[in-house]
Amino acid sequence: MATLLETADLVTNFYTYEGVVKALNKISLVVDHGVTFGLVGESGCGKSVTVRSVMRIVQEPGCIEGGKVIVYLDEKNTEAGVDLLQQSEAYMEALRGDRISMIFQEPNAALNPTMSIGDQVSESFLFHQRQEMCTKVLKDLCAAECRTFYPLRKFLQRVYRMAAEDPDCVAVRILDRIPVIKRWQKRLKREVKRRSVEIVGKLGIPNPEQIVEQYPHNLSGGMKQRIVIAIALACSPVLLIADEATSNLDVTIQAQILELLRRLKEEVISSILLITHDLGVVAETCDRVGVMYAGNLVEVADVRDLFGKPLHPYTKALLDAVPKFSMEGTLRSIEGNVPNLVTPPSGCRFHPRCPQTMEICVKELPSLIEIERNHTVACHLFQIGSG
């Protein structure tokens, strides 16, 4: 399968008053086209920071210190990789929300309470597809059945032709300022609204025409999350990043959203990068899983292998710590707490909590090595075994 996203030795640090928080310690992961990749771990292990680094939206005082984020947007052309960390901010702006988009954790915080749903959905159309939409409006105006008053039609055709060629050209910008004349945009807005209603309707929201007129506070949590997904899917992205998209929702609503994501993946999007702390969600939706602990990627495997025969002691412990359906006896727990990343433990960061600690674990950080096909793990237990 062709690679879609590849990060190599990604390092992100946060400069806080307590010291440098080493949030990501050389993360290297690969997401293929057509795959749902799950990233699991406890809070504070760097899952969100990883995807924020990929999108280059790490907030202050965070800073991406090194590594590479290469995307291969075209499935056929495996040579044309782009290192996102080397690109300009303008390039990233054009990419975010268009080719790669993101769903955030808290739908209440992700939606603007002062804008109507329709306006928020249409923002991404207006930003990424303005030219295409102008061309479409122009085509309608030139069509034979267009019955607009002739001089007005001539004028509109000219403006839309200009806007379709270069939406930022001076003439268009001046026309946007003049009262009455700026109403040339009406047809563009109509087209945007049509598209918004279409995408909102596609996500299984009843009567989308009414919903786009409403404001976020009118909707319930599950509906809001659907709108956030609609915004992310507006421009049919290649990669959808879902950062804890269902964590704050109820079980029945969560089932609805997961079902929706699964359906959308078959129809629209190519790959999903799903971030979650819920192993149940991972088992149900993902094809491949990466387990993170304290800023390190400790194990990557296909979902069957990971749940069937986990190799890393942390993965094993994590799986044992979750209450399951068919379970007897007491739940096993991992002793101790997640380490503070200002002063992470030396060597393998899991060694203070690991039941199988060896001398080498305290000194050296294990690297990710492939034990079986498509199953990599970072642990000294296996490095000794293999060589």
Added chain:
Amino acid sequence: MNTEKILELRDLKKHYPILGGVLRREVNSVKALDGVDLEIYRGECLGLVGESGCGKTTAGKTIIRLHDPTSGNVYYYGQDERPEEAVDLGSTKRSALKKLGIRGRLQMVFQDPTTSLNPRMLVKHIIAEPIKEQVSLSGRDLENRVIELLELVGLTRGHLLRYPHEFSGGQRQRIAVARAIATDPEFIVLDEPTSALDVSVQSQILNLLKGLQETLSLTFLFVTHHLLVVKYISDRTAVMYLGKIVEIARTEEIFSRPVHPYTHALLSGIPIPDVEHKQRRMVLSGDVPSPVDPPLGCRFHTRCPFPLDRCRRDEPPLEEVENGHKAACHRKSEIEKLVRERFGDGAGAM
């Protein structure tokens, strides 16, 4: 199983008023609890599950009288009192409750330990506070008692002179548990004690609670939305929907033979951390209706896949299906067949 009651709820209602107009008069109310009948037996752990906004937390808070109920009774049967001397927690005065020593016997652990512990108090003072309310001890005795409590929840005397912000989430929840057991309670309401915690820490707290229940012979009301946690910790489970209990049974029964369609949907909605366990989903359409004006008839009929005309008119009572298993549904005898026909084998019941 023990059948000695510790608490009994009779038609308990809690409505929060909505004020409106210039005179701030009551125009409507949020029916958070709308007629709950429930019995809690001594020594058991009763799980209370439901979606957000269904009134789980309100139920917990009203039982221990943090809120005054709008109507209905909460009868408390003390250790030595005879049944006829049950105290109605809902209507007794607060001062009388304290005088009877009931306040100390009913305790609560809140959801988020970061907000439930006072950031300006030392751990020592946080845990000592409820003890000081109940009995007067000398400083040294008090400190010894606090250390004893800390050790019970897996902390040490070294933690005595620290502030809550110096602890991790799991340790803070341990402190909250220590504070709750400080007054030798009989009954503790645990309001989502693990939902703010990580998976690895969640299991530590669950095991701690289970251990404490045995050593101190406590009765728990475990309020949560996480069904697998309930399955792990509780003996009986009650399912709530829009301020009413729709099903209650022993935990194994609920999970193996659910009756109410809502329970079916809840169970099939759990993402299961097991790849081999692929099951058909019973996905409900729509959202929970607003508790301001709940639907007429059966409250679940707007989302139920199998509604009858009767469901839209009459509210089904909570009736016994078989020993101790109660459900509120008009079609309780045929639901299992209906679910199997519509959603295939393996949906819901497991």
